[in-house]
Amino acid sequence: MFILKRQDVEITSITHPKGEQKIPILNYQGQTFRLINIFKAEQAEEARTFWRDLTDNRGKACVLLEEPDRYSVWGKIRLEQLATEEANENETVTTACIHGCLFLVQAVYFDVEDLLGNRQAKSFQKDFSKVLKEKNFPDIDSADAIKALLIDDPLTKLQLPSWREVHLYTLLQEVHRLGEEYFGNSNFAEGIDEILEPMNTPERNQFIAWLSQSPEGKKWAMK
Template identity: 50%
Template sequence: MFILKRQDVEIGNFKHPSKEQKIPILSYQGQTFRLLSVFNAAQEDDARSLWRDLTDNQGKACVLLEEPERFSVWGKIHLEKASAETVAVPGVSNVFVKAAVIIIQAMYEDIADLMGDKQAKRFEGDLVAIGTQIRLPDMTSGALVTHLLEADPFSAPLPAWQTNHLNTLFKELHRIGKSYFGHSNFTERALEALDELSSTERDAFLTWLKQLSSGQLWQ
């Protein structure tokens, strides 16, 4: 929709209505946009690819902000509507979303290391298919999946996934994982990647995972 420079916009923060966090907000000509993804200066092509995919393929109203040290993609929102929706939708801890991203990245790395780039690309396609099927934010196109696989889950903005998304996601990840590895031991390897989390976060996630209907597949 727009490609803008820093001097074209105003950037502030919007306080999350139910959590102790502030959400970066960009204002341009009376319109409001929320931060979706950040890229460093060397990732211009990735930033433009994500922006084009969101605007051209998904019909989203988005801003690509060009700055000397980085590029960022912002999606249009209405603050009043966003506030109401955020309160109404059952939330899920960022820790659980972070853990899901770590598991996806661990499975991808295992497939790439053990089976090669061709199978890794096939896995990317499987992720797009899952994301499209369940309308999973940040996983409905090749560009979005590539960004998800390369993102640092400890610093990049996390996808806006809810419990219902994650429940279906873990079911589908187990299904396609078996198609690559042929057994269930891959779940142990994927869960080992959660050692990157603090012990408190890891234990909280594993306890929560057991409560999902799909969680028994990962035990």
Template identity: 60%
Template sequence: MFILKRTDVEITTVQHPNKDQQIPVLNYQGQTFRLMKMFSAQQAEEARALWRDLTDNKGKACVLLEESDRYSVWGKVRLDQLLGEAHGGCDTRLQILTQACLLVLQAVYFDIEDLLGARQANSFEKDLIKIFQKSKFPQAESPEAVKTLLTLNLLDSLHISPWQETHLSTLLQELYKLGKGYFGNTSFAEGIEEILESLSAEERDLFVSWLSQSGLGKLWVMN
């Protein structure tokens, strides 16, 4: 999206809802960005590679901040969303888990579309609709709603309505079954860290911990 210098932006902080620490926030031309990953001065190419991958390949709204002693990649968020995290930790937790699960869902969908073609992708959408309708997923029971979930820019989304943990567990269980049926193997479920790169380290840790505790870690394997 942008490559910026320190003089181009204002960096402030907001209080983390559950920990005694501050969350860095970058402000640029009325837009708000949250720190995703920090790099040393010697890691310039790594920082640019991550920024290009997120913006060009994954459609994320990100900025690369270049400073004399370091580089950092920031993802766009709504300020009221960040400030809202100071209230209702449970809702925040569910929103993060929902976002992570949707990232996994989109990754599987795009792999099916890229590797197996549009016809199989359309079939996958229809299978998802049946799953969402059967399990009564909120705001996800129509073809239009499913299409939105599969193509929504999750990092730049104005709002992601959180689902309950039972819905999230059902989604990952059924998605695993679908993926295995479409691909004929389970390699799609291995090493999913790359899918979660657009999340902050804290958000990834939360999702991985939940994945392990729920027993789903046996299906979706982390490297």
């Protein structure tokens, strides 16, 4: 939609009508946008790709904000419909999508543990925890809860977090980045069919269809 500079916009925050959470709001020419994702200054290309995928492939009305030390992507929203839109976004994330994303995340973690050793696995846990906290993921109130996301069976043992679609986009993006940092390439967690084998066929097909259309799908769907 737009690529904007910091001087073009006004950024404020509001309290979500259903809780005490502060939500950053970007104002531009009478339009309001809610923060979707933040990228470091050196992630310019990733930020532009994420923004283009949302606008071109997902039909989202988004702006990309360029600042000297970071990039951020914001999605258009009407403040009076915030509570309703929050509910609608929650509905777009099926159990299959959360299951599938967690299986991919766990595959990367177990590859780190098996191939690089226990010390690196513990380091990965710390980096994973840092990502979830910095990106304000809900339902990560303890170290045990975060570790469970990496080791517990999503189908039977794990109480699934209440994540929205944007959380899943961010999760796949950040874990793929971590995988590249730990392995030095993007050949980790290969064989998506094998990784998703525990899921039943309808759920697996639903997740793969969602993944192929998501902003981060190109990075994962070919594995």
